[in-house]
Amino acid sequence: MLFSSVGFLFRFLPVFMLIYLLVPAKYRNFVLLVGSLIFYGVGEPYFVLLLIFSMLINYGLSRYMFWEPRSPQQNRAEKRARRKKVALVSSLVIDFGLLFVFKYWDFAAENINSLAGHKLLPVLLLTLPLGISFYTFQMVSYQVDCYRGTQKEPADLISFASYVSMFPQLIAGPIVRYDEVADRMRSRKIRIRNIENGLKLFTVGLGLKVLLANQIGTLWNTIMTAGAGNLHASVAWLGAIAYSFQIYFDFWGYSVMAMGLGKMLGFRIPRNFDNPYTSRSISEFWRRWHITLGRWFREYVYFPLGGSRKGRLRTIGNLFVVWTFTGLWHGADWNFLLWGLTFFLLLTIEKNTYGRKLESTRVIGHLYTLLLIPITWVIFAITDIRQLVLYLGNMFGVHTSTVMVGGQQLMRYLQEYWVLLIACILFATPFPGKLYHKYRDRWFAVILCLVIFWFSVHEIMVGANNPFLYFRF
Amino acid sequence: MSKKKSTDVKKRKQQGAQPNKRQGKPVQQPEKRQEKHSQKQLEKRLDKQQGKQPQKKRQRNQTVKYQDKQQGIRKWREIFYNCPYLLAVACTSLAVMIYSDEIGIRAIAREAEAAAAQVMGGGVTTQGPSVETMAQQPAMEATDLETLDGNEGENVENAGECKEDKNEIEENNDFLNDYEIEETAEEMDKVIKGVTKFETYEPQETDSRYYSDAGKIALTTEYPYSMENDSYFNDAAFLGDSRTLGISDYAGLDAADFYCDSGMTIFKLLEADGVTYQKTGEKVDLSQVLQQKNYGKIYIMLGMNELGYGNTQMYFEKYREVVKQIKEWQPEALIFIMANLHVSREKNNAETEFNNININDKNAASARLANGTDIFYLDANPLFTDAEGFLNAELTFDGVHLYAQHYDVWRQFLLEHAVEPKIETAEEAEGEHGENPFK
Numbered sequence: 082m083l084f085s086s087v088g089f090l091f092r093f094l095p096v097f098m099l100i101y102l103l104v105p106a107k108y109r110n111f112v113l114l115v116g117s118l119i120f121y122g123v124g125e126p127y128f129v130l131l132l133i134f135s136m137l138i139n140y141g142l143s144r145y146m147f148w149e150p151r152s153p154q155q156n157r158a159e160k161r162a163r164r165k166k167v168a169l170v171s172s173l174v175i176d177f178g179l180l181f182v183f184k185y186w187d188f189a190a191e192n193i194n195s196l197a198g199h200k201l202l203p204v205l206l207l208t209l210p211l212g213i214s215f216y217t218f219q220m221v222s223y224q225v226d227c228y229r230g231t232q233k234e235p236a237d238l239i240s241f242a243s244y245v246s247m248f249p250q251l252i253a254g255p256i257v258r259y260d261e262v263a264d265r266m267r268s269r270k271i272r273i274r275n276i277e278n279g280l281k282l283f284t285v286g287l288g289l290k291v292l293l294a295n296q297i298g299t300l301w302n303t304i305m306t307a308g309a310g311n312l313h314a315s316v317a318w319l320g321a322i323a324y325s326f327q328i329y330f331d332f333w334g335y336s337v338m339a340m341g342l343g344k345m346l347g348f349r350i351p352r353n354f355d356n357p358y359t360s361r362s363i364s365e366f367w368r369r370w371h372i373t374l375g376r377w378f379r380e381y382v383y384f385p386l387g388g389s390r391k392g393r394l395r396t397i398g399n400l401f402v403v404w405t406f407t408g409l410w411h412g413a414d415w416n417f418l419l420w421g422l423t424f425f426l427l428l429t430i431e432k433n434t435y436g437r438k439l440e441s442t443r444v445i446g447h448l449y450t451l452l453l454i455p456i457t458w459v460i461f462a463i464t465d466i467r468q469l470v471l472y473l474g475n476m477f478g479v480h481t482s483t484v485m486v487g488g489q490q491l492m493r494y495l496q497e498y499w500v501l502l503i504a505c506i507l508f509a510t511p512f513p514g515k516l517y518h519k520y521r522d523r524w525f526a527v528i529l530c531l532v533i534f535w536f537s538v539h540e541i542m543v544g545a546n547n548p549f550l551y552f553r554f
Numbered sequence: 555m556s557k558k559k560s561t562d563v564k565k566r567k568q569q570g571a572q573p574n575k576r577q578g579k580p581v582q583q584p585e586k587r588q589e590k591h592s593q594k595q596l597e598k599r600l601d602k603q604q605g606k607q608p609q610k611k612r613q614r615n616q617t618v619k620y621q622d623k624q625q626g627i628r629k630w631r632e633i634f635y636n637c638p639y640l641l642a643v644a645c646t647s648l649a650v651m652i653y654s655d656e657i658g659i660r661a662i663a664r665e666a667e668a669a670a671a672q673v674m675g676g677g678v679t680t681q682g683p684s685v686e687t688m689a690q691q692p693a694m695e696a697t698d699l700e701t702l703d704g705n706e707g708e709n710v711e712n713a714g715e716c717k718e719d720k721n722e723i724e725e726n727n728d729f730l731n732d733y734e735i736e737e738t739a740e741e742m743d744k745v746i747k748g749v750t751k752f753e754t755y756e757p758q759e760t761d762s763r764y765y766s767d768a769g770k771i772a773l774t775t776e777y778p779y780s781m782e783n784d785s786y787f788n789d790a791a792f793l794g795d796s797r798t799l800g801i802s803d804y805a806g807l808d809a810a811d812f813y814c815d816s817g818m819t820i821f822k823l824l825e826a827d828g829v830t831y832q833k834t835g836e837k838v839d840l841s842q843v844l845q846q847k848n849y850g851k852i853y854i855m856l857g858m859n860e861l862g863y864g865n866t867q868m869y870f871e872k873y874r875e876v877v878k879q880i881k882e883w884q885p886e887a888l889i890f891i892m893a894n895l896h897v898s899r900e901k902n903n904a905e906t907e908f909n910n911i912n913i914n915d916k917n918a919a920s921a922r923l924a925n926g927t928d929i930f931y932l933d934a935n936p937l938f939t940d941a942e943g944f945l946n947a948e949l950t951f952d953g954v955h956l957y958a959q960h961y962d963v964w965r966q967f968l969l970e971h972a973v974e975p976k977i978e979t980a981e982e983a984e985g986e987h988g989e990n991p992f993k
Contacts, residue, residue, distance in 0.1 A: 308957030485958035
């Protein structure tokens, strides 16, 4: 179920919230768990079983880490450490194993097959369970926290399961750490103010997704439809910018909706985006873009590998590992790997040369980021490497065939999308956020939110009646 | 203890009378209650010490009650003030739930009914309402529109034209042949009459309300087309959706007039809302344009945005109405009904209405309008599809639209399928261009 669907907005959410508020506080975690499983199960009736299975296995293993035999033993600490290690390793094998099978098997098998020249490994053609990348990472973070001892005592099953499957962040993040919700899992106050503000936040997220991301997405789609290779540089850049906006507002909108829903339920879901397009360097961009994912890789991959404390060469090696995996986490294809490695390259260069200077400049840093980011998004967007090369070529005026999409089309696109483009630029700056926090309690903010909400619903309905609206033919 | 309990019960009753407690702050309640208790106990103790009358006690109780009420009202008001947005959304949602057919309770009831029917019926698949309606069509059309004659049943097998021996080919019948009625029988003999044939196959079962499997693929009207050059399009108009827009943008047919928009449908085509005239970029009312300007050829390609709207029967009827209307305004014009291109394998989804079976269904319906004299059906699909009829994945980004560079092939196809506006005799035409238009 998507947040931006009638099923969620007018069926699931109101019913769930009513039940959630009416039941006594001690049953709320349970209601949240059941609600989340229903939320997931409606869209993924079979994979919900996989989710439950994963949660149970992980919970069992995490309990095993804390388990102590009653009888007195020698080498207590040593044995405990060994148990912990066994539990951690087996949970990592299971979690990443499942992720690998569902997400990466086919990619790996196809490439190995083509290398071997014959069919060595079967291609399974499995569909990807929704949100598996997100919930796997959450479970792994819990296991590692238990292993490290930052998680001092085991959570109870219901709390753990509702932490993993909590519907606001189940399918598109943010990747929450258990300690961020642990207190609230134990007891949380549900205040009418929080429900009110959470709902407002949710509405804002919905608007970002439906009114900005979905709309600007059609521009990117239109340009790609004409075909990479035929584009004038200006059109190619316009497409790249449109896609940059689309992916940002889509993902940011989802994260804001998750924060809003979390607030309504009495949780604090961490912020995932902090105006990334106003960064002055690529490193700053990644401190502001998908913050919880960056944090996960930093805490559970980069630091354990030694981070930047073991010499320059080792640091570069660690960055390489982190960015290879960050790239592949986003998708199992060569372009995602390339995308990750592009960031590895940019960040390595920045870290070792001009990074500091860049961040202290005003204009140059912004320009630098704004020029590079659309290029990285193009690498992210186009999975077909041949098309990708053509598109990137077009962006820099390299054409192998005649330019078919030029000034005339550019003018038409601008005529059609200029309002939306200006809106997107505005919402990529911090000002709307500031205004929101300043005026969110005023009556006109309430009316504005109401307008956004119903306008979004209207757009969703139009889209539902005409499933091809966003690809209008 | 018992006293304590009884007061507790009283309290609860009082609270019960104030419905706001549901949304109140449950965590804060116990503290307050305890405070009040201790206050009461204190009061009681003081009463005992001072030996006061029970009457006064009652009075004090009443004032407490009154205060509670006041507090309750204040609390209510506080809640109202604290969540105007929540209330606004809740109220408007409630209204929408009651009044909206698409979101509200009626939609839920419909969904539940459908789900129940699915569970009960198991595999109740409609063999396709439009198949039935199509079979019934001749009778209905004869009464509805005098333009049609109902020779639907006369399917001539023409095995020689088959791509595969198993397939049958049925001959099309004219639906709009009243335009020839004035002509004498002798003249009729001279007129070359194109034939629109259908390649039939075993239809699959579908359970969509939008379409059914027609069981046949319409083929380009057989006609001795001539090969022309670009000036052929000087008096041509193209009406269509985003794919026609593609032809406008990339096929280089600058001479022709293009009236098209993304998302255009046959239902919206002649509406006053208008269609964008690509030469000026302005919206124009096509019904007025077609009455003012004179076109020699009118190309129509619509049907993609209708895949999930109404059903094929509605689509066919609207198409017929539109073609008839255009013929009235432009009696001299040749009308080319262009087949909607198939979608790629990746985009083809049998579970939604978005698939080639549906597209074929729409195409076959519109092809029935082709009479071979002034209405032709052109199917460019063979140029772009693979053996199974899927749009070649190499040619498209989104599985629907061709890349810009491939529209040139389409242009060639249109030039190869030119029809001389002047009526030729059969012998001449045969002599000049006797080639089979099918590849």
